[in-house]
Amino acid sequence: MTVESVPEEEGIPTSKPAHRPPEPQHEEIELELDLTPDAAPHTQASQSESQKRNLPPNRRPISQRSFFMQTIFVATVASPQVLCEAQVGMLLVSLEDIGLQVGTHDERELSWFPAAYGLAIGVFLITSGRLGDLYGSRLLWLSGFVISVISNIGSGFCSEKISFNICRALAGVGVAASLPNAIAILGQSYSSPRSRAVVFSVVGALAPVGFVLGALIGGFWAFEVDSRWIWWFTSIVCFALLACGWFLIPPPTSDPALPRQKFxxxxxxxxxxxxxxxxxxxxxxxxxxxxxxxxxxxxxxxxxxxxxxxxxxxxxxxxxLIPVEVLHKNSLLVYVCLWLGWMSFGIWSLYTVQFLRNIRGVENTLLLAALNAPALPAGVIAALAAPYAIRHFAGHTIFFFSMISFGLGNLLGALTPVNLTYWAVTFPSFLLVAAGPDLSYTTGQLIVTNSVDVAYHGIAGGIITTVMYYSQSIGLGMAATVERYTAGDDQLKGYRAAFWFGTGLAGLAAVVVASFIRMPKQAAHRE
CATH class of the missing domain: 4.10.860 (DNA Excision Repair, Uvrb; Chain A)
Known part of the structure; x- marks a missing residue:
């Protein structure tokens, strides 16, 4: 069965009912209409514009702020994306050092540290997105950073594995509260499809930035000082971002057109x-x-x-909790592919680091972080290329390519000889796999947020991000099961089996995309 999508007049490919109530008008959208060259002059609009310009800086529409302030605004609001991936990088490169801190060397117990973090993100993303829709995205964004500050302080004081897992899970709750509401705030602040495409591509580009930055921070503190300072330093950064968000994110305006629903x-x-x-x-x-x-x-x-x-x-x-408005039939297959692809990506991320450390003997955490650095430029390029790709290639082609990228990374991991130089196979695997998460994330967010009413942006962002992060945690558990029952006394054999499992997941996702998903490229338009 083939799922067809009908292109929107000024948006990305999407499928929607024949009739849909008009979206509520927001301050920023009205302002854009007033500023178009062919807009007729209206006294009331001019007065409204004057009143908005006289508002305090943190209450003005984003379009009235300077380019510098808009850059600071986007960087601050989107910072949960950096924080989310940074804490993954911190964990992966310093797992052994953290294990010494909490008293465990068992690799299967160590895998619980990133899994507990990803579990909490996946469990609470949808709930926090819905709460943001009902009670304000700004409130949930700020609340998430409060939790992040507290949980990271606690992580530094943990001396045994159970309490550390609890603190990492709380850190996941903090990210889960902020991340979907960051997407909602940005989606509401930039109304045009092209502006959203640029903003969401920037958000996608921040993912590899966060991962590599987190790996470097974790490697530095674990190698030069103490692994506990990884989390105390993170709590300081979270507090600074909390203060910036308090002043930069405009308080919500009451909208009587959107009735308050029950949670x-x-x-x-x-x-x-x-x-x-x-x-x-x-x-x-x-x-x-x-x-x-x-x-x-x-x-x-x-x-x-x-x-x-x-x-x-x-x-x-x-x-x-999950309104039917955010579950279009064509999107469901996209979610399935994201689920399979990001399971594959989680497996590649963990087992590549474990292979470098435990098989090739890279003990220096700073060197281990540096070996992960190719993900940064490759990921940023892939994310920033997404808006261009959407306008010039069919949506299902982009998704197919991203799933192939996931699979190639795991395939190279499964075939890499132990004594071969890093530059021959491992380095190319970082370049190839980077296109998977960034293209799939950016494209998925654009599809969802442009196909639902603004009132559902928080829950929509929560669903797609839940699929990605929760599936990574599930993938680690399944891969660990494969490793346990295939490795025996051969650690390398277990690692290769996990890589082959990740290759199969990505391959299945590619088959689903090729067989069932059809999304035309975004129609060209002028704003």
């Missing part, structure tokens, strides 16, 4: 039980073994919670 508490609890228990079972199974009754019992309970969530949401109507 779906029961739906949120069922969804968190489903995602949390499902993830816990897959990540705990490789550690204690799937023969333990409580592991598969929790897996069964998670599936039951998922079924209960589905039927409850059907009854919830307009108060549903």
């Amino acid at each position: 779906d508490i029961i739906g949120a609890v069922l969804l968190m039980l489903f995602l949390g228990l499902f993830n816990f079972a897959w990540n705990q199974g490789p550690i204690v073994g799937w023969s333990q009754p409580y592991v598969y019992a929790l897996l069964i309970l998670s599936i039951l919670a998922g079924v209960g969530f589905y039927f409850w949401e059907r009854r919830a109507g307009e108060d549903a």
Whole structure:
């Protein structure tokens, strides 16, 4: 079955109902209309413009601020993207040092550190996105940074693995509260499709920046000082960003056209039980073994919670945690491909670092971070190229290429000889795999935010980001299971099996894209 999308007049390819109520008019959209060259002069509009220019700086529409202030605004609002990936980089390059801090050397227990972080992000993203839609994206953005400050301070004081996992999970909650609402704030601040394409490509480019920056920060503190300072330094940065966001992000304006809906508490609890228990079972199974009754019992309970969530949401109507407006049929297949592709990417990220450290013997965390550095320029180029690619290539072609990139990274990891130079295979793998996450992320965000009403931007951003980060955590658990039951006493054999598993996931995603997804390229237009 082929899913066709109809191009929007001034947007990216999307599918939508034949009739849709007009979007509510916001300050920034009205201002843009008033400033167009052929707009007729209106006294009321001129007065409105004058009043807006006399507002305090943090309450003015973004389009009335200077280029410098807009740059600072976008960098601050989008900083959760950097923070999210930076904490992944910090964990991966300094896993062994953190293990010494909390008293464990077991690789399967060490894999819980990034998994707990990704689990919390995935579980709370949708909930925080919906809360942002109902109670204000600014409030949730600021709340997320408060949690990030506290959780990172706590991470530095942890001396055993359970408390550290709890603090990393809380850090994930902080990122989950801020990230989808950052997307919502940017989507509401820039109304035109082209402006959104540029802004979201910048957000996508910040992901590799965050990962490499986090790897360098983690490597520096772990090698030169103490691994605890990784988290204390991060808490200081989070506090500074919290202060910037307080002054730069405009407070919300009341809009009577958007009625206040109820928060779906029961739906949120069922969804968190489903995602949390499902993830816990897959990540705990490789550690204690799937023969333990409580592991598969929790897996069964998670599936039951998922079924209960589905039927409850059907009854919830307009108060549903995940409104039907954000679940277009063509988008569902995109979500499936993102799920498979980002599972593959999570596997490649962890096992590439483990291969370099445990097989090739790279003990210096600063050197390990430097070996990950090629992801930065390759990822930035891929993300900034996304708006151009969307205008010149069919959407399904971009998605297909991103899934192939995921697969190639894992394929090269599975085939890399131990004693071969880094530059021959490992270095090219960083360049190839970088296109996967950045092209898929930027394109996915554009598809979703341009196909739903502005009132659902927070939940829409939460869904797509949930798919990406939660799937990485699940992928690590599944890959660890593959490693456990194939490695035996051969660590390299287990690593290669995990890489082959990641290759298969990306290959399946590519088949789904090639067989079912059809999205025409964005129609050319002038603003």
